[in-house]
Structure formats: structure tokens, C-alpha cells
Amino acid sequence: MATPLRLGIAGLGTVGAGVVKIIQGHADLLQMRTGREITISAVSARSRSQDRGVDLSGYDWEDDPVALAQRDDVDVFVELMGGEDGPAKAATEAALAAGKDVVTANKAMLAIHGQALAEAAEAKDLCLRYEAAVAGGIPVIKALTEGLAGNQIDRVMGVMNGTCNYMLTRMQDAGLDYQTVFAECEELGYLEADPTLDVGGIDAGHKLAILAAIAFGAKVNFAGMEIEGIESITIDDIEQAADMGYRIKLLGVAQMTGRGLETRMSPCLVPDNSPLGQLEAATNMVVLEGDQVGTVVMRGAGAGEGPTASAVMSDIVDLARGTRLTTFGVPASELKDVRPARSATPAPYYLRMELMDKPGALAKISAVLGDAGISIDRMRQYGHEAATAPVLIVTHKATRTALDEALGAMDTTGVLASKPVAIRIENV
């Protein structure tokens, strides 16, 4: 009989409690699958007295996660506290220094400190695993790092923030404006304490930064991303997009180009009959494109107790089975410092603007676009009674640089009643 794999679990929120439940409830199944017992030596969380719906009486308690991470009876430190710095990082570093493998669900910590942590782990032949950090229960880290390891990855895309997708779906289904849905979500507890993490695209950006590192063998570079949230999406945009056969999604795209690595997280119009377009509510979807495999699409729950705990368990089971992998699919020392590139892949754009009701206003806008080399695919001016006219333009493919030039020039025409909204169209 092999020796047990002994865990120390720091953080007993939804996910931590979920992991404890699986280890208790599926003990026989896990032992059969790994050939050894998976045990919990000790746990740690902010409040010892809180009822988490799970029996913790068999485990030692540590107030200090760093002390937990260093215990002699812990083989694997399971970090489920969250937060890019603070106790999560301190305890993870302490665990690695003490020679423990680490399993974490902490996307922020990995997106910011992933390179340093991976180097620290690999210097001691330790594993730093994080399936739960990206797209919840979808085993996408495994698919990318292992399942598609025979491919040069061409592109990675994903809708990976369930709250944003819920909000956009809810706006569309109920015809509600952004502020109303935002307030609903706040009341339901769907938003992070700092809602910008969700609606500002930061949480989804953290996830994409991690995927991009694996996909392209690059040092994780969150700072090099282009990130735009969903805060400026109006119900008008959603309805206009729907009229044209599109849905608006907070979509991440990472691809290597001759100029560097493009990683952007931004609202995009996607065809409503595409898999991404049909993604409802809090579900996540990740699209992996490899030179051999073509396109692999994975869909599942992006958050929640069971799905996230399932992903944490997949890392724990791997470690129990003796699987030893590098953090990002190649040794951390070989990850490249890839120059981030502003997205230059041309795409059609959706533009919405309010024009002053002046003769020649529309002509001025068209001229500005033409001067920037951007041709117009479709244009609509809506009937209106106010002093300003809503105008909708869909361009042919243009680079973001050309578009920004045009948007800058529009500002000087004197016919804009408000700042135009520009949303990329991804015909995925």
C-alpha cells in the first residue's frame, strides 16, 4: 500500500469546503483511482467558528496559513484563499520553500506572480498546479498543456467570466439596461467585492494571461494585455447587435503574430448562431486552435463550489498518481519574454454614435472613415425626434490603429453628440 497523500488546505470558502466534501465523500473512489489514500492533515481559514456545512473535526487547525504550508505532515499545500498578494502569496512561497507541491485556484496570483512562483517551484522540482484558476470545472489547463501538447497553438479564445456573461445575457433576455442588471447582480452577490474585477474584464484577463503563457511558451504577462470591460455596453448595443444577428460577449483572444503576442479581453460581437454566441448565463467556453487538431471547444460551469472543487481535485489526483509537470508546459526558465503587441489583426467593427442633427453630419463621418482607409459595410441612421440622431455603422475589416485614428478625427468634426462606442466583430 502506497503512503497517503497528505494535504494542508488554506481557505475554506465555497471552493475549500467543496474540496473537503469531495475528499470525504469520494474517499473510496479517489483511493481506487490514485492507488493511495488522500488525507487532510490540517486546515486554515479566517474564522474558525464559522459553520461551513462540513465536518472539520478530524483535521488540525492553523490560524496562520504560512505555518500550515510548512507543516511536516503536509505533502501538498492547497491554496484556496485568493488574492494576488497577501497571505495567499506568502503561504505559497512558504510551501515551495519548505519543499511542498502547491495546488491553487488563484488566477490573480498566477497572472501577476506566475513566473516567479514557477521558477521557485521548478528550482526544487516541485509542482505548482492550478486547473481551477481558469474556467472553473472545464479541464482546460490539462487540455492545453497535455492534450494538445503535439500542436503549435495558433489561437486561444474564451468567454471566462460567468458574471459578465450572465449580465450580458440578462440584459438581452429582459431588455434591461446595464445599471439595472449591475444592481441586480450586486444584490444577488454575483459580483466580486471589487466589481471592477468582473465588469472591468480583469478576472477574465487574468485567466487569458495564464492560457496565453501555456499556449505560446511565454512568460505570463498580465500587464501586457489589452483589457476593456463591459461597463460601456448599453441595451441599445445589445439590441442593435441582435438585429444584425450578433450577440455581445466579453471575449478573450490570444494569438502570436509577427509583431509579438496579442492578448486582449474585450466585448465583441459574435454571430448569434455560433457556439460562443449561444453561450448563456454563467457558463464558460474556451476555444483552442492548434495546427494539428484544428479547433477544440470546451464548455462548462466557470464557477461554483462543485465545478471549481472538481478542478482542484484533478490537480490533487494528478499529484497522488505521481504525475509531475512543469508549471506552464515547458520549464519556467525556458519561457520566453515575448513582446506584447497591440492587436493589429484587422476585424470588422461595430460603431454606434449620436450625431448632431446638422446637414452633412453623416457625410463628415463617412469621410473621416474613408481617410483612415476604413470602408463601410452597412450604415443605418435611425428615425429620431431629439436633436441628435443615432447612427450605426458596421465597417469592413480594419486595424484597431486605423480605427483609433478615425475615432480621433471624428472628435474634431464637431458633429458628434457623444463619444462613439466601437466594438470589434469576431466572426468565430
Added chain:
Amino acid sequence: MATPLRLGIAGLGTVGAGVVKIIQGHADLLQMRTGREITISAVSARSRSQDRGVDLSGYDWEDDPVALAQRDDVDVFVELMGGEDGPAKAATEAALAAGKDVVTANKAMLAIHGQALAEAAEAKDLCLRYEAAVAGGIPVIKALTEGLAGNQIDRVMGVMNGTCNYMLTRMQDAGLDYQTVFAECEELGYLEADPTLDVGGIDAGHKLAILAAIAFGAKVNFAGMEIEGIESITIDDIEQAADMGYRIKLLGVAQMTGRGLETRMSPCLVPDNSPLGQLEAATNMVVLEGDQVGTVVMRGAGAGEGPTASAVMSDIVDLARGTRLTTFGVPASELKDVRPARSATPAPYYLRMELMDKPGALAKISAVLGDAGISIDRMRQYGHEAATAPVLIVTHKATRTALDEALGAMDTTGVLASKPVAIRIENV
């Protein structure tokens, strides 16, 4: 520097040639990802002189795959010949006997001889890996065995024969009948040499039998499956189903019940707006349902050189990285002999029949269904000029046993002009 991982590849058809191309073309990428060189010592195939679009001059040639499997300079035997018995099985057994790990894409061999081969492998602590055997490039074996290892699996479903899905899609899109599309596919070379493997549901059945073994910790039991092909699907069925908002798919479902393990591969009606309903052409989709993760859906190319070679490479990369796993997720000696159960999960059924144009004919059919405890959800009798009347019935949920009882009793009513077609409706 670690020692190279040395392969012997038997079978140089599309997939074998694809694997050689990846090993040659992505040598640096593979070395970076695995930390060692992946080399080919020798290859084997039926014809030495055939041009396969790939340079084989650096590899030894073996006419006999068994001899290849036993070579001292081979660490991993890669079996890409196919066929459940014959050279594929002989060479696989020889490789295991000689202490080599095996990677195969051979679903038929695993579905029929999987238990014996797994026992042979594990008796010597060898790995028998087969990601490419199920759903081509989709890393579903890995997702199920590793990614969802913290879950009790509730159900596995999938559309896993690209040819059948292509045929059904083509019938629908072009309004063509089965025979015409079958002839088209034969001409295009889309069908196996024995087309029953495809259209009879056998190839897809092999794949489902393998997934069921992993999902439920059971000995692979192809003989215990219920299999029905697509041969009796008419363009009428496809059009009627479309009218009601359904598509017809060759769908596999495996689930554990109190009475035993249900595994069935059969044409089903699925909602046309569901992910399965929207699966076009030769694409595959697998749906995994776990008690923790909920539903994970994976979609990708189910066949073809690149996708299948990608899956073979994922197994080779795992072995190069030192990952050692049991064949079906638990030791072969612990796989259970699970009783196969005839599907008893009630479902609505679609029934199409031709009735004699006699007074009371429809009443007789309704009475027979009522006697079997089956209630009718919808019924349509179509306008007709012939002596027989086409009738379409959608039942409420019924067991297959009750349905078969009713179909038997219908035979004795004397009002049927032909054998009714019954297709299960899966509201997935």
C-alpha cells in the same frame, strides 16, 4: 539531458504519417515540452514502397510489426494499424510482453480486448494509452480519466462517428434520401471498407464502450451494449423531426442505473437548438456529466490526419514526461464486472408509421399505446392520396420495454402498412 524516448510506429496510413510529420516538424517544441528528444527507431507498414509524403529514410524498416514491437531500441510501441484482431493485437501483445509501453488509436481492439490488454500491461507496470481511439482530436480520455477524476460520473453522451453525422446533416441540408447520401459517401471514401462499422453504429459503439469503462470503473463490455445504426432513418424522419424542432443524431448514452449499466448507441431526436443538435458535418461532441462539475461539453474534429495524430502525440508526450497511468483510470484488476442493463430510463419517443386507410385505424393504434401505459403527446395524420396514411406520433415518456410491447401489439392490429419507426427523443 534526459535520454530520448524511442518509438516504433506500426501502421503508416493517414494517422501514422501524421504522427511522423509532427515528430519531425515539431521536434524542438516537443523537446521543450517534454524535456527530452522524441525519436523514431523503426517503422512498419504493409507496403514499403508507397509514398506517404513523409521522409522515412532515417528509420529502420520492419516488415513484421511484431518484430518492431520487440526491438531493443523501442521504448514505446505505437500501434496505428487498426483492426480488433490480427497484426494489431499480436503486435500489441508482443510489445507488452517485451516490456514496452503502448500507444494505440485502435478503438475496436480496446472495445473487444481492452480488459485482457490492460491486465497484461498493468501486470508489468506498463502503460496502454489510447487518446486517439475516441473522438479523434478531442482530449476526452484525458478529461474523463484525469480532469474529472474527483467526480462520480453520472452520464456520458456523445456523437462520435463523423461519417454518420455527416450523412444525417447532408440528408437534412440537401433533402436527400439515405441511399443517395450513402452512395455519395462511398464514392468520397468516407465509409469504412465494411460500411456497417459506420452506419451500423459499431465504430461509435466501440468508442462509447471505452468511455463507459472509464466513467463507471467497469470492465469494457462492447457485447453488452444496445446498438442501432442509422440505416432505417429516412428523409421523412429527418423532415418531420425538423418540423418539431429536432435533429436526428447517432447518439451514444452510458449511465449507471440500479439495474446495471446502460450503454446504448442509437439514432435519437435532440432539440435543434441544443449543442448536440447543432453539431454539423463530421464534427464530434462528447458530453460528460459529473456529480461535482455538472456538465462539460467538448467539441472537435473526430477524425482526420492532424486531429488523430494530435491525440496520439498527447499520449506520447505524457509518456515522455514520465506520466504513468492505469489503462482505464483504476487498476484493471479492480474494474468491475457490471451487469449490462437494457435501457429503462423512460423517454419520449417519436413514432412514424403508415396506416391502412381503414375506419378506426388510428383509434386502434391509440388503444394499443394506451394499453401499454403510453400516453400520446402529439399526433399528426398527414393528407394522403395513396391507400395508406402517414401518421406521426410523439409519446410522453415511456420505457423501451413498454414501447416494444406496444409495437408488438400494433403488429396484430392489422392496420399497419409497414413496420413503424421508433426513435428515442433525448431532450439534452
